[in-house]
Amino acid sequence: MVVIKNKCISVSYSDPNFVIVVVAAAAVLLSLCVVPVSAAAAKQELKLRFGRNGEFKILQVADMHYANGKTTPCKDVLPSQVHGCSDLNTTAFLHRIISAEKPHLIVFTGDNIVGLDATDAAKSLNAAFAPATASNIPWVAVLGNHDQESTLSREGIMKHIATLKNSLSQVNPLGAHAIDGFGNYDLEIGGVKGTRFENKSVLNLYFLDSGDYSTVPSIPGYGWIKPSQQFWFERSSAKHRREYMSKPEAQKGPAPGLAYFHIPLPEFASFESTNFTGVRQEGISSASVNSGFFTTLVAAGDVKAVFTGHDHINDFCGELTGIQLCYAGGFGYHAYGKAGWKRRARVVEATLEKTEKGSWGAVKSIKTWKRLDDGHLTAVDGQVLWSKKSSGNRRKKQIPIT
Known part of the structure; x- marks a missing residue:
């Protein structure tokens, strides 16, 4: 089930030396407030739950880099694949994998379009997500x-995504007036309908805007997850833990969580x-500073795995301090890749x-595999x-195609 968060966060972050973190934390905690759920949030009240077979499947698609469709050439493919290869190959792959896996939820983890090559951002977004919107x-x-490098701002991109058919995306938590980024x-x-867990959230998914590039002159490179976002995550995680460990069906520990960002x-x-x-x-193309979000995740205790994109020819999962850190591998054909190394999800x-x-x-x-x-x-x-009895258990095996 999808529950709309109605918290109000008031904080900003701009200090290059990180000396205002404690002050920012206090400001956020003092400014949290509750606002009514508006009619505009009605579509977010769609319910997501486990199927009657006791499973919930998520398809992660990273780095489509969609541009203008048929006229957009592929990058880093074999010479025999160059002729006729375009964004339409990305579309075909997405159609095929949705049909094969039949996921309960599709998650796109950023660089959905490549702005500098997209003539019209809205049209490129519509085309990129078309297989998902058609799938229901x-x-x-x-x-x-x-x-955001095309004709829409970062906020405009998220607003457009939130309006598309079957999208459960949100621009930001309702009432969060000063949270950094767009798409937190x-x-x-x-749980399964008709069981004692049908009104419990047994799996929580967190989505965050990891930014684009540093806006601090003295810090080069990519963006990072800011304190205001971390405070929002901490508050959301605490709420999920409290509800899961309360009656009815009070549990001894928190429900597992998964986090997605770029x-x-x-x-x-x-x-x-x-x-x-x-x-x-x-190489790992992270921000040049460590914002401490991994420590925040460890302290919260519910997130069992983090899923990102960005580095297209990395696709590994590794466990660190009880949390699996996973890449999806590059999906899009207009994204850089490696000739002969299959696009994947x-x-x-x-x-x-x-x-x-x-x-x-x-x-x-919770298990995972990749499709080529x-x-x-x-x-x-x-x-x-992750498994309930042995957290962090890791096992290699071939997943049979069904």
């Missing part, structure tokens, strides 16, 4: 560092080739546990990201 499957999106929101996934955290650089599943074929599937009475209960495990854009939509690198 709920979907959401966050922004990358290239989306969360969704709650309810730019990887600096902690993605923590892994060697022996302690992750997938490949690392380029990441699938995540959460499975519920069976209760003693044969009903469905809380989340038992080849003749068979080959599934690779299947692994368990």
